[in-house]
Amino acid sequence: MLRAGVVAVQGDVSEHADAVRRAAAAHGEECEVVEIRQSGAVSDCDVLLMPGGESTAISRLLRTEGIDEEIRDHVAAGKPVLATCAGLIVAAADAKDDRVDPLSLLDVSVDRNAFGRQRDSFEAFLDVEGLDEPFPAVFIRAPQVDAVGDDVEVLARWDGVPVAVRQGSVVGTSFHPELTTDSRLHDLALFDGVEAEPALND
Amino acid sequence: MPEETDLEDLRRGTDLVKRGFAQMQKGGVIMDVVTPEQARIAEDAGAVAVMALEAVPADIRKRGGVARMPDPAQVEAIIDEVSIPVMGKARIGHHTEAQILEAIGVDMVDESEVLTPADDAYHIDKREFTSPFVCGARNLGEALRRIDEGAAMIRTKGEAGTGDVNQAVHHQRTIKSAIRKLVGMNHEEREAWARKHEAPADLVHETHEMGRLPVVNFAAGGIATPADAALMMHHECDGIFVGSGIFGAEDPERMGEAIVEAVNNWDDPERLADIAAGIGKGMKGESNTGMADEDKLQGRGV
Numbered sequence: 001m002l003r004a005g006v007v008a009v010q011g012d013v014s015e016h017a018d019a020v021r022r023a024a025a026a027h028g029e030e031c032e033v034v035e036i037r038q039s040g041a042v043s044d045c046d047v048l049l050m051p052g053g054e055s056t057a058i059s060r061l062l063r064t065e066g067i068d069e070e071i072r073d074h075v076a077a078g079k080p081v082l083a084t085c086a087g088l089i090v091a092a093a094d095a096k097d098d099r100v101d102p103l104s105l106l107d108v109s110v111d112r113n114a115f116g117r118q119r120d121s122f123e124a125f126l127d128v129e130g131l132d133e134p135f136p137a138v139f140i141r142a143p144q145v146d147a148v149g150d151d152v153e154v155l156a157r158w159d160g161v162p163v164a165v166r167q168g169s170v171v172g173t174s175f176h177p178e179l180t181t182d183s184r185l186h187d188l189a190l191f192d193g194v195e196a197e198p199a200l201n202d
Numbered sequence: 203m204p205e206e207t208d209l210e211d212l213r214r215g216t217d218l219v220k221r222g223f224a225q226m227q228k229g230g231v232i233m234d235v236v237t238p239e240q241a242r243i244a245e246d247a248g249a250v251a252v253m254a255l256e257a258v259p260a261d262i263r264k265r266g267g268v269a270r271m272p273d274p275a276q277v278e279a280i281i282d283e284v285s286i287p288v289m290g291k292a293r294i295g296h297h298t299e300a301q302i303l304e305a306i307g308v309d310m311v312d313e314s315e316v317l318t319p320a321d322d323a324y325h326i327d328k329r330e331f332t333s334p335f336v337c338g339a340r341n342l343g344e345a346l347r348r349i350d351e352g353a354a355m356i357r358t359k360g361e362a363g364t365g366d367v368n369q370a371v372h373h374q375r376t377i378k379s380a381i382r383k384l385v386g387m388n389h390e391e392r393e394a395w396a397r398k399h400e401a402p403a404d405l406v407h408e409t410h411e412m413g414r415l416p417v418v419n420f421a422a423g424g425i426a427t428p429a430d431a432a433l434m435m436h437h438e439c440d441g442i443f444v445g446s447g448i449f450g451a452e453d454p455e456r457m458g459e460a461i462v463e464a465v466n467n468w469d470d471p472e473r474l475a476d477i478a479a480g481i482g483k484g485m486k487g488e489s490n491t492g493m494a495d496e497d498k499l500q501g502r503g504v
Contacts, residue, residue, distance in 0.1 A: 008229065009229065009466050010228070010229040010230045010250060010466070011226060011228060011229060011230075012222075012225040012226055012228055013228065013229065014228075015225060037466050037467065038467070038470070038473075052225075052226050053226050053227075053228070053229070053230065053250065054226070054227075054230060054250040054251070054286050054287075056245060056248070056285065056286055057230055057231075057248045057249065057250045057286075057462065060248045060462075061248065061462070061463070061466055064463065065466070085226070086226070097285065099245065099246075099285060112285060113285065117287075117307045117309055118223050118287065118309035118310065118333060118334065119214070119215075119304065119307065119309075119332050119333055120214070121214065121219045121222075121223065122212040122213060122214045122219060123212070123213050123216055123218055123219055124211050124212040124213065125211060138218055138219060138222050140219065140222050140223050140226055141223070141226075141287065141309070176222060179218060179222050179225070180218070
């Protein structure tokens with residue numbers, strides 16, 4: 001039984017819970033999902049999801065609840081993480097903003113809301129390294145990755161800018177793979193992209 | 203790696219993008235602010251967004267007169283001050299106020315009963331906009347009518363500006379109770395329910411299948427303390443709007459921080475006791491009980 005933790009202090013938590021269940025089912029794995037709103041639950045998790053939301057609010061609550069160090073330990077142990085949008089900002093090495101304390105899980109620098117305000121938010125199909133067919137990507141007040149370290153692999157770009165990256169066991173995306181029923185990115189990030197049926201019609 | 207992604211293929215303002223914005227607010231606290239200074243305090247306290255309006259509801263109640271959208275210059279100053287989303291209130295049915303807010307760059311428009319309605323028969327046709335809208339509702343029929351018009355988020359109406367949470371609780375219980383009934387109904391019973399409650403039948407069936415509203419559902423109206431916010435999470439709201447409760451409190455910074463932490467720890471009474479301890483007085487408020495119907499804002503725009 002796989003135990004998946006969704007960091008649940010704020011953001012689109014239930015969407016990630018549904019997506020990881022779909023990805024696990026596509027692998028024939030049983031999956032228990034736990035919502036992490038307080039300290040003490042991360043160390044029991046095999047994989048972690050860091051949802052979209054507001055990075056300032058999430059960062060603040062991770063610190064006050066003492067979950068931030070536990071997430072660092074999870075990554076230090078080599079366990080998988082998928083961090084989307086605000087999750088990516090919190091996972092970065094540098095968010096260039098003193099309102100966020102990034103956790104340095106990924107050696108990238110991010111520019112918050114670089115894609116603009118909500119009126120500029122969009123959906124589009126995106127080619128992603130490791131996926132055969134384009135992925136339906138939803139960008140909501142999305143951040144851009146503006147610098148990547150040597151050990152970081154860029155999995156996707158939009159207009160030349162990196163929007164999906166991987167370093168070791170951590171995958172980060174500017175967009176929200178949890179907002180559609182296509183769980184291929186959860187599969188890629190958490191199950192190492194082993195051949196699986198995309199659950200497009202779940 | 204592939205480089206041929208088609209940039210022309212992008213789509214803005216779709217239901218997925220509008221409802222997705224609201225989904226990112228879940229588990230968060232959205233705070234009413236009048237000035238950039240208040241917006242800064244709200245962001246530092248951990249708000250997920252701020253709601254710009256010309257006066258907080260408690261002051262609108264006291265002042266009387268016609269309440270309208272905020273001054274665009276003030277909204278722009280708030281947008282410049284904070285990095286979190288900025289929402290703005292427009293009058294019910296006031297298409298043009300909503301267009302102005304969208305033009306300024308407001309991230310979500312609240313078509314709000316707190317302001318004086320501009321149209322006695324119609325709400326704004328929200329499907330025409332790129333920006334998402336939030337609307338108030340007291341019951342499921344009202345919520346589904348607003349979603350049919352294009353609302354991407356629903357909030358309870360509560361009784362704004364009173365600091366009395368009982369109407370928010372009443373509206374949330376009413377909506378949840380109606381959904382539980384729908385879940386047990388067959389197709390023809392749901393069709394009859396839709397006719398009786400003047401709700402679009404396709405949304406009635408969708409709600410039945412999902413067992414919840416098809417969009418994010420926040421609490422609003424009369425929430426004044428950390429315990430009030432936690433109570434609304436207990437009633438299965440997705441998040442909280444706080445109007446006069448922050449800046450009507452004795453210590454807005456501490457009240458803001460405490461409400462944010464209370465929403466995260468809503469089901470842990472011991473933590474709530476710590477969070478609510480020694481944070482100063484909440485807003486004075488005014489009880490709903492015995493309030494004359496003509497003094498209530500919640501009956502506007504049904």
